[in-house]
Amino acid sequence: MRTLYYILQKEFTQIFRNRSMLPVIFVMPLVQMLILVFAATNELRQVDLAIVDFDQSALSRKLTAEITGNPFFVVRQNPASTQDAEELLMRNKIDLALVIPRNFDKDLTISKKADVQILVDAINGMAAQLSLGYLSNVIGNYSQKILVKTGKPDPGMMKSIDIKPTYWFNPQLNFKYYMAPGILVVLITVIGILLGGMNLVREKELGTIEQINVTPIKKWQFIAGKLLPFLAIGLFDLAFGLLIARLAFNIPIRGSMPLLFGMASIYLVLVLSLGLFISTISDTVQQATFVTFFMLIVFILMSGLFTPVESMPDWAQKLDYANPLYYFVKIMRSIILKGSNFPDIFNEFAALSVFAVSMFGLAIFRYKKTS
Amino acid sequence: MITKEPVITVKNMVKKFGSFVANDNLSFEVYKGEIFGFLGANGAGKTTAIRILCGLSSPTSGQMNVAGFDVYRQTEKIKQNIGYMSQKFSLYEDLTVYENIRFYGGVYGMNIADRKARTTEMLDRLELTAYKNRKIGDLPLGWKQKLAFSIAILHNPKIVFLDEPTGGVDPITRRQFWNLIYEAVEKGITVFVTTHYMDEAEYCDRVSIMADGRIVALDTPEKLKEQYNAANMDEVFLKIAR
Numbered sequence: 001m002r003t004l005y006y007i008l009q010k011e012f013t014q015i016f017r018n019r020s021m022l023p024v025i026f027v028m029p030l031v032q033m034l035i036l037v038f039a040a041t042n043e044l045r046q047v048d049l050a051i052v053d054f055d056q057s058a059l060s061r062k063l064t065a066e067i068t069g070n071p072f073f074v075v076r077q078n079p080a081s082t083q084d085a086e087e088l089l090m091r092n093k094i095d096l097a098l099v100i101p102r103n104f105d106k107d108l109t110i111s112k113k114a115d116v117q118i119l120v121d122a123i124n125g126m127a128a129q130l131s132l133g134y135l136s137n138v139i140g141n142y143s144q145k146i147l148v149k150t151g152k153p154d155p156g157m158m159k160s161i162d163i164k165p166t167y168w169f170n171p172q173l174n175f176k177y178y179m180a181p182g183i184l185v186v187l188i189t190v191i192g193i194l195l196g197g198m199n200l201v202r203e204k205e206l207g208t209i210e211q212i213n214v215t216p217i218k219k220w221q222f223i224a225g226k227l228l229p230f231l232a233i234g235l236f237d238l239a240f241g242l243l244i245a246r247l248a249f250n251i252p253i254r255g256s257m258p259l260l261f262g263m264a265s266i267y268l269v270l271v272l273s274l275g276l277f278i279s280t281i282s283d284t285v286q287q288a289t290f291v292t293f294f295m296l297i298v299f300i301l302m303s304g305l306f307t308p309v310e311s312m313p314d315w316a317q318k319l320d321y322a323n324p325l326y327y328f329v330k331i332m333r334s335i336i337l338k339g340s341n342f343p344d345i346f347n348e349f350a351a352l353s354v355f356a357v358s359m360f361g362l363a364i365f366r367y368k369k370t371s
Numbered sequence: 372m373i374t375k376e377p378v379i380t381v382k383n384m385v386k387k388f389g390s391f392v393a394n395d396n397l398s399f400e401v402y403k404g405e406i407f408g409f410l411g412a413n414g415a416g417k418t419t420a421i422r423i424l425c426g427l428s429s430p431t432s433g434q435m436n437v438a439g440f441d442v443y444r445q446t447e448k449i450k451q452n453i454g455y456m457s458q459k460f461s462l463y464e465d466l467t468v469y470e471n472i473r474f475y476g477g478v479y480g481m482n483i484a485d486r487k488a489r490t491t492e493m494l495d496r497l498e499l500t501a502y503k504n505r506k507i508g509d510l511p512l513g514w515k516q517k518l519a520f521s522i523a524i525l526h527n528p529k530i531v532f533l534d535e536p537t538g539g540v541d542p543i544t545r546r547q548f549w550n551l552i553y554e555a556v557e558k559g560i561t562v563f564v565t566t567h568y569m570d571e572a573e574y575c576d577r578v579s580i581m582a583d584g585r586i587v588a589l590d591t592p593e594k595l596k597e598q599y600n601a602a603n604m605d606e607v608f609l610k611i612a613r
Contacts, residue, residue, distance in 0.1 A: 006477030157452055169500050186580040214455040244408055269582050370429050370446055 003217060011199075014230055017116070023365055024195070029187055033244040036183045037176050040199060040306065046277075047131040050077045050085050052175050057105030066142045067098070072134060076328075089121050095131055096120045100143070108146065165324030168336070169254075169337045178331070180245040181332040182305040187241055189233045189325060191298070192268045196230045199274030201288045206277070213369040223364045226273045234268040254339030266352050267328045273359035274324075280366040284290045299325045327352050376403045378530055378561050379424060384433035386419050393419040395584040397433070397571055401530075401563060406556060408575030409565040410604075412612065415581040417447065417565040418458060421534050423434055425455045440530045451479070454523035454531040454560075458538065460515055464508030468499055472522060479526035488526075493521045496554075502593070513544035519552060524555050531555060533564040537571065549574055569605040578604070588610055 015021050053060050067073050076094050085097035099117035107111050107114040118135060193347040203209040213223060245251040275292060282288035298304070301346065302309075302316065303325035309317055318327040327348040334340035342349070379401035386394040395417045403408040409417045422428040424437050426446035434557050435442035438452040440597070462471045476486035494500040497517055506516060516536060533552075538547045549571070552562055564575070572578050572592060579589040588595060588611055592604055601607045 003478050003480065006474055010463070010466065010470070010474045011475075013470060017465055164487070182598065206464075207461045209458065209461075210427065210457050211461040211475075213427055214450055214453070214474070215480050216451040216480070218447075279469055363476070370426055 001237075002326070004224060007217065007221055008228060011229045012227050014018070015199075021261060024191075025233055025237060026240070028191070029241045029244060031153050031179065032183055032187050033241050034248060036186075037179050037245070040179050040183065044097070045072075045103055046294075047134065048076050048086050048094045048133075049073060049093045051075055051095060052079055052082055052085050052099045054102045055100050059105040059108055060100045063100065063139070067135070067138055069215040070138055084121075085119060086255065089119060092121075095137065098135065107242050109190040154331065155281075176249045177337060178333070180249055180251050181336045182243065182303075182329050184238060184241045185303070185305065185325060185329050185332050186300060187262065188238050188268060189328075190269050190296065191234045191237055192271035193275040193278075193296060194289075195275075196226050196272040197283060197288055197292060199230075200226050200276055201279035201282050204282075205284055215249050219369060220364050222359070222360045223273075223276055223367055226276055227269065231268050232271055234272075235264060238264050246365065251336070252299065253336055255335035256341070259342060260332070260335045261277065263328070263331050264348065265351070266356050267324065267331075270324050270356035270359050273356065277359060277363040277366055280363060280368075295301055296345055299323050302326065303329045307328050321351070324352065324355060344351050374403050377401065377405045379407075379563065380434075380436040384393060384420070384423065384435055385431045386423060387431045389468055393583050394430075397586055399579055399589060401561060402519075403561055404556065404559060404563040405576040406552065406564065406574065408572050409415070409563065409581065409607065410567065410569070410572050410578050411565075411581035414565065416532055416584040417581055420581075421532050421563065421565055423535070425453060425532050426450055426457075432584075436525040439544055450534075452529045453478035454526070454528040456519050456523045456531070456533045456536050458534045462507050462515070462518060462519055465506060467504050467506055468510075468518060469503040471518075472525065475522050476525055479525070481526055482560070489525055493525065495537075497521060513540045516540055516544070520551055520555075522549065524558075524560055527558070528560060530561045530563060533562065535565055535567070537566065537568065545571070569603070569608050572604040580608065582612055 049066050049067075051066060064075070069074050077086065079097075080290055082097075085094075085099065088094045089097060090191075095118040099119070100118070101115065101121060104114050104116070116139065118126045118132060120132050143183075200209075203212070242253065248255065274295075277294075278291050281286045282291065302312070302323050304318055305325070309320055309326065313321070331340075331345050331348050331352075334345055340345075373548045375486045377400040379399075381400070382398050384394055385392070389491070395416075397420060397499075409420065411417050416607045419428065423442065424435065426437075426442065426449050428444065437449045440446075440448040440452070442449065463474070468516070469490070472490050473486070476490070479497040479540045481489070491500075494503055498513065499516075499518065502510065502514075508571060509520065510518070511583050520531075520533065523533075540548070552564070552574075556562055564571075568574065575592065577589065577591050577596065580589065580595075588607075590598070595601075595607050596603065601610060
């Protein structure tokens with residue numbers, strides 16, 4: 001134990017003497033929380049569109065007015081032909097085009113049924129679906145109004161079930177509430193997986209590890225010495241990030257803080273051990289960085305942070321059982337937003353614990369004092 | 372001081388890297404209290420051998436015993452009983468002189484009073500007391516080397532392994548460095564040193580000369596000079612390596 005004390009004393013001295021550490025500890029959480037939480041949003045603020053009105057009738061103008069009146073849509077142009085609208089789409093001038101065909105008014109009045117065409121720029125699939133959804137809603141509302149006005153209400157349509165959703169745990173569907181816990185996960189993951197590992201592989205590059213390897217320091221002591229300081233820094237940054245989330249976004253923190261930090265400790269042991277394991281198999285900082293970044297990108301994109309895990313194919317969802325971020329994003333959102341208790345997240349806890357213990361063991365095993 | 376009691380016994384030591392044979396069947400003994408020199412050109416296999424004896428590298432075959440412990444099974448016990456100074460300076464340059472001493476004294480399990488006494492004595496001897504709170508990275512190379520050696524013997528090991536300890540330092544500093552080595556020997560520490568400075572070979576009690584992974588000569592400097600009819604070790608080396 002005394003040996004570990006001297007190792008930790010040395011590690012902490014080196015960490016706090018390193019000029020680039022302080023910015024990493026304080027600036028990174030600030031930047032990530034204040035910029036990424038706003039940036040990583042699925043909410044659409046504005047859609048640019050063009051309306052091609054071949055009909056030029058009372059009803060088509062009413063529809064146009066309906067859309068123009070919606071603050072969400074900005075009608076950029078009213079081209080004369082579909083080709084012109086397509087041209088605008090091509091040149092990224094608009095996000096979507098609405099084409100109202102000739103006889104729109106007539107069809108709607110006589111047969112109570114008319115078609116319109118919507119051209120959507122689907123380069124960004126998510127935004128395309130959202131803007132299409134909004135526009136369909138506007139048109140849907142409009143047609144309801146027309147039907148009511150023209151008197152002959154279609155019985156089926158009027159009796160359609162009116163759904164009034166209540167969004168639990170996030171009643172206003174505030175995207176920031178949803179993203180902030182996730183961005184915090186990314187924050188402490190990056191700290192965990194990079195700092196510990198880089199520190200170890202740096203000793204390899206400098207050759208100082210050679211002097212360590214001829215001492216009677218035990219392998220677990222050396223690995224623990226690389227892990228514990230960054231565990232402390234990770235937990236500190238989690239607290240700091242939560243404070244920013246609370247002050248900047250007024251995010252509700254419903255669950256127990258000791259539970260949250262307990263889970264975070266297990267998670268940090270896991271990612272730190274993973275980073276340390278990577279550096280035991282790498283010879284240079286460059287190699288270790290490359291492998292780490294590759295894993296980070298896969299882990300983050302598959303974590304359910306930006307896209308729901310449920311919409312991934314079945315095999316990919318199964319792969320996620322090996323993704324530490326998948327569990328921890330779930331745990332963080334559950335504890336912070338839902339106020340989940342220990343029994344609610346027991347499965348995730350169990351999985352993370354098993355991974356953490358095995359990874360820590362693996363890192364110790366793979367670190368060789370004798371090559 | 373020198374006895375015939377071996378502290379290092381090496382029998383048929385072989386180390387291969389793929390098909391390259393770095394150490395080809397080495398056999399020798401190092402006696403307690405002597406300065407044993409390992410000479411040879413760059414790439415002769417000196418560093419490989421020293422790394423195996425320190426437990427940093429595993430041998431391909433052979434029987435090796437260091438400080439009474441087996442190189443295969445008791446590597447960690449060996450490490451408690453030896454000191455090592457590598458070719459490449461490997462103390463922490465971002466830590467101060469004092470912090471490096473505290474760390475290494477600590478991990479070798481020295482008790483605090485003992486460590487403090489030794490630290491004072493050592494800084495005094497090296498005339499570094501005024502610099503003890505300087506970062507090691509800011510010190511000149513010669514000072515660093517002397518400090519590295521002193522830290523390697525801080526915990527009073529039975530044997531200290533020095534891998535080209537005087538590489539790149541000026542003649543005066545080299546002379547001072549060898550004085551430190553003699554002082555260590557007086558305390559009963561056995562010194563195993565590799566070098567390619569032939570004048571340093573004269574300071575050793577016995578030297579072994581390596582070429583292409585083999586030991587081609589092993590004796591006292593005097594006997595080697597006699598045997599090869601040479602005026603100094605430089606000539607001996609050139610005659611052997613020729």
